[in-house]
Each structure stands twice: as structure tokens, then as C-alpha cells.
Amino acid sequence: MKVIVLRWGHRPRDLRVTTHVALTARAFGASGFVLADVEDKSIKEKVEKVVADWGGPFTFEMGSSCKKTVAEWKKNGGIVVHLTMYGQKIDDKDVMSQISSSQRDIMIIVGSQKVPGEFFSEEFSDYNISIGAQPHSEVAALAIFLDRLFKGSELSKEFEQARIKVIPSQREKRLTRIES
Amino acid sequence: MKVIVLRWGHRPRDLRVTTHVALTARAFGASGFVLADVEDKSIKEKVEKVVADWGGPFTFEMGSSCKKTVAEWKKNGGIVVHLTMYGQKIDDKDVMSQISSSQRDIMIIVGSQKVPGEFFSEEFSDYNISIGAQPHSEVAALAIFLDRLFKGSELSKEFEQARIKVIPSQREKRLTRIES
Numbered sequence: 001m002k003v004i005v006l007r008w009g010h011r012p013r014d015l016r017v018t019t020h021v022a023l024t025a026r027a028f029g030a031s032g033f034v035l036a037d038v039e040d041k042s043i044k045e046k047v048e049k050v051v052a053d054w055g056g057p058f059t060f061e062m063g064s065s066c067k068k069t070v071a072e073w074k075k076n077g078g079i080v081v082h083l084t085m086y087g088q089k090i091d092d093k094d095v096m097s098q099i100s101s102s103q104r105d106i107m108i109i110v111g112s113q114k115v116p117g118e119f120f121s122e123e124f125s126d127y128n129i130s131i132g133a134q135p136h137s138e139v140a141a142l143a144i145f146l147d148r149l150f151k152g153s154e155l156s157k158e159f160e161q162a163r164i165k166v167i168p169s170q171r172e173k174r175l176t177r178i179e180s
Numbered sequence: 181m182k183v184i185v186l187r188w189g190h191r192p193r194d195l196r197v198t199t200h201v202a203l204t205a206r207a208f209g210a211s212g213f214v215l216a217d218v219e220d221k222s223i224k225e226k227v228e229k230v231v232a233d234w235g236g237p238f239t240f241e242m243g244s245s246c247k248k249t250v251a252e253w254k255k256n257g258g259i260v261v262h263l264t265m266y267g268q269k270i271d272d273k274d275v276m277s278q279i280s281s282s283q284r285d286i287m288i289i290v291g292s293q294k295v296p297g298e299f300f301s302e303e304f305s306d307y308n309i310s311i312g313a314q315p316h317s318e319v320a321a322l323a324i325f326l327d328r329l330f331k332g333s334e335l336s337k338e339f340e341q342a343r344i345k346v347i348p349s350q351r352e353k354r355l356t357r358i359e360s
Binding site for chain 2: 013014016017020021023024026027028050054085086087088089090091092117120121122127128130131132133134135136137139140141142143144147152154155156157159165166168169170171172173174
């Protein structure tokens with residue numbers, strides 16, 4: 001099961017939040033990130049630096065059309081999950097087990113505050129899911145969604161070709177680093 | 181059990197990320213937020229507007245000294261938990277049940293990328309905890325920590341004196357709003 005996170009609605013002032021979305025996608029087990037409809041070189045550089053240092057695989061794409069990317073994803077059999085405070089609750093009956101048991105690839109869409117109404121339609125999103133029906137953060141919503149999807153196993157994911165690794169410690173900052 | 185989130189290391193460019201930290205604290209069940217050592221009026225306004233519209237109680241403080249706030253918290257019997265990618269794993273044996281079973285108030289510290297080494301010491305933090313030993317986001321780390329602490333119940337928390345509420349829906353944006 002491949003999981004890709006698509007970010008819609010990035011504006012220059014969102015620079016750091018969008019970077020946090022991308023890094024959270026990687027750290028919580030997604031396979032890649034798409035910054036749709038816009039380009040931002042500094043985010044690309046930041047994410048690619050993290051992948052080079054901390055391992056992958058993790059893909060980064062930008063500039064592609066959101067609509068086209070979603071249409072193609074669905075044509076190829078993937079599911080689209082739109083995270084929104086208005087959606088059905090993530091803890092609703094079987095929604096998460098429905099999504100994960102389908103074994104289909106998942107595109108997770110995280111918007112900014114106002115997304116077009118069509119994102120809610122069946123043609124666009126297979127699921128509109130809320131992580132608590134309160135205003136908070138797309139970073140928090142994404143982390144909780146991926147944590148539920150991977151049932152906590154994402155927190156011990158091993159990354160390939162990592163040059164830096166943390167050695168967990170109660171009182172110190174400990175790293176191993178492979179110098180190239 | 182009272183839970184307060186303290187943000188350390190806010191810089192002007194962190195405006196939106198710090199706001200996301202504060203809103204995530206509120207939405208995921210914390211009782212209040214402290215922006216330590218600096219002041220930022222626009223964050224205060226944003227958070228207080230959310231509390232006025234979406235309910236509370238949720239306190240917002242800023243400008244107080246991080247060191248003093250932490251020292252006073254500990255003097256009053258509270259626990260301090262520092263979230264850091266270097267800390268012991270959140271899924272380690274009994275760390276979360278130790279923290280919650282103590283029934284003591286909890287101050288959660290979320291820093292920016294580089295925090296002073298003393299944050300890791302016993303004098304400062306009772307626990308240094310990592311949410312996955314990868315670089316990602318303090319917003320994601322906070323959301324997962326609070327979700328583990330409250331065991332998912334935070335997502336259906338009812339807020340007092342809310343003027344706006346979402347009615348969860350599979351396909352629509354539905355709100356109830358009490359006009360004042």
C-alpha cells in the first residue's frame with residue numbers, strides 16, 4: 001500500500017507549515033509528497049536534504065495540477081482521502097478499517113483553511129475525514145491520520161540509506177552519523 | 181489533571197507554526213498555552229478569537245520566562261515533559277502510563293529546532309520524549325503525545341460556550357452558529 005500526501009493551497013506565508021506537512025508525511029510513513037499547483041524551491045531543498053541525511057525512500061513533486069493528479073490517481077485505482085474539520089469523524093465505526101483493508105494506494109489531501117467545495121464531492125474525494133471537528137492544524141491532522149492508519153508502527157520505521165540516526169536517550173542528544 | 185503546553189523559541193518566521201501549536205494544544209485537550217520569553221500579539225489574537233468562537237476554557241499567556249515558569253510548575257508538584265526527537269521513545273514500556281497514572285499536572289514543552297542543552301537535564305524536564313526519532317514537526321509531536329495521553333477521547337471533547345460547532349458530514353460543510 002503506497003501512501004502519498006498532496007498539499008493544496010500553499011502560499012508563501014505557509015512556507016514553514018508546508019515544510020512541516022512534508023516532513024510529517026515522511027516521518028509518519030508516507031512514500032511521498034506532492035505540492036500541487038505551485039512551486040517552492042526552498043521547500044523542495046529542505047525536504048530533499050532531510051531525505052539525503054535521514055533516509056528514504058520519499059518522493060517530492062511540485063507544480064503538478066491538483067485536479068489532474070487526483071484524477072490520474074483514481075484512474076489507477078487509488079483512494080483519495082481529504083482531511084477536513086468538516087468531514088466524518090476518524091473514529092466513526094469502521095472508516096479506518098475500511099480504508100486500510102481495501103489495500104488500495106491512498107492519496108491524502110491536506111488543504112489550507114479554505115478549500116474549493118468540489119473537494120468534498122464523490123468525484124474528488126472518496127472520504128472526507130475530520131480529526132476532531134475543531135480548528136487546529138493540517139500537520140496535526142496528518143500525523144493522527146497516519147498514526148491510525150499504520151497503528152503506531154510508523155514511529156519505528158527504518159529508513160534506507162540514512163546517514164544520520166538518533167539513538168534514543170533519556171537525558172542526552174545522541175546521534176550516529178556516517179560521514180561520506 | 182491539568183495540561184499546559186509551553187512553546188519555547190518562537191521567532192517571527194514561526195508565526196503560523198506557533199499558532200498551529202497553540203490551536204493543536206486546545207483542540208487536543210490541553211487547558212492552556214504559554215508562549216515563553218517572547219510576545220506576539222497576532223498569535224494571541226488568533227487564539228483568543230478561536231476560543232471565543234469555538235469554546236474553551238483555554239488560557240493563553242505570553243512573555244513569561246521559560247525558566248521561571250518551569251521552576252514554579254515543578255514547585256507546585258507538576259510534571260514537565262519535553263518533546264524532542266532525541267528523547268526516549270513514547271512507546272517505551274510504561275512511559276505514558278507512568279505519566280498519566282501519576283495524576284499530576286503536566287507541562288509539555290515544545291521547542292523549535294535547537295533548544296538549550298539544559299532542557300534535557302533532570303532539573304528541567306522530568307521526561308524527554310520522542311515521537312519517532314526523525315525530524316518532523318512540533319505540531320505533529322504534540323498531537324500524538326496528547327492523543328496517547330487522552331487515549332483518543334480528546335477528539336470528541338465538548339467545549340464550553342462555543343458559538344460555532346461543526347456537524348460532521350461525509351459530503352458537506354455543515355456548521356451551527358449561535359449569533360450573539
